[in-house]
Amino acid sequence: MKAVILLNGEPYLGHIDEDAHIYCCDGAYKWAKGKVRIDENLGDYDSLPIIPMPAPKEIYPSEKNQTDGEIALHRAIAAGAESIVIYGGGGAREDHFLGNLHLLYAAHKRGVKAEMVTNYSRIFVGEGLITVAGYRGKTVSILPFGGDALIKTSGGFKYPLEALWLRYGSTRGISNIAQDDDAYLLAEGSVLIMIDKEAV
Secondary structure (H helix, E strand, O other): EEEEEEEEOOOOOOOOOOEEEEEEEEHHHHHOOOOOOOOOOEEEOOOOOOOOOOOOOEEEEOOOOOOHHHHHHHHHHOOOEEEEEOOOOOOOOHHHHHHHHHHHHHHHHHEEEEEEEEEOOOEEEEEEEEEEEOOOOOOEEEEEEEEEEEEEEEOOOOOOOOOEOOOOOOOOOOOOOOOOOOEHHHEEEEEEEEEEOOOO
């Protein structure tokens, strides 16, 4: 099963794949309605003055311990999602953007492939053998996430990463460039991959 989660950050301007179960969180309805099919609305609706359609199964209290995005992530995983794409997770409130990166980490730790696609970047968390396919000439930043990470080897990047420790709290790994369409790296520990793409 594939899942898509729509968030109330910067509206995503590009195409959204509808071959998935689509969760729309709270105020994302404002930019998603009419743009993409919505299978399930959810949230506390503190960012939306109306109740969207389809009507949510449950309205959460505004004072809660999880963001609407985290609720959607857990709901998607519980429903059997094996891959999740998040749209609308960038821009607007930067605290939510940072929290959304942690949602990628949470999904990764549960064995679910998750990525966030913004108008400017593709972002995901990886470990082990990580491929960066189809991004020749694009800027690729690789940052440790959740602790230090060892890059054992890499290929297809302008700046090779060989037996290199990326220390948590350091900016080492930012602004590499993919020189091949099949760039890769082998990481021991979790890393956050951010790929710059053409703005939509």
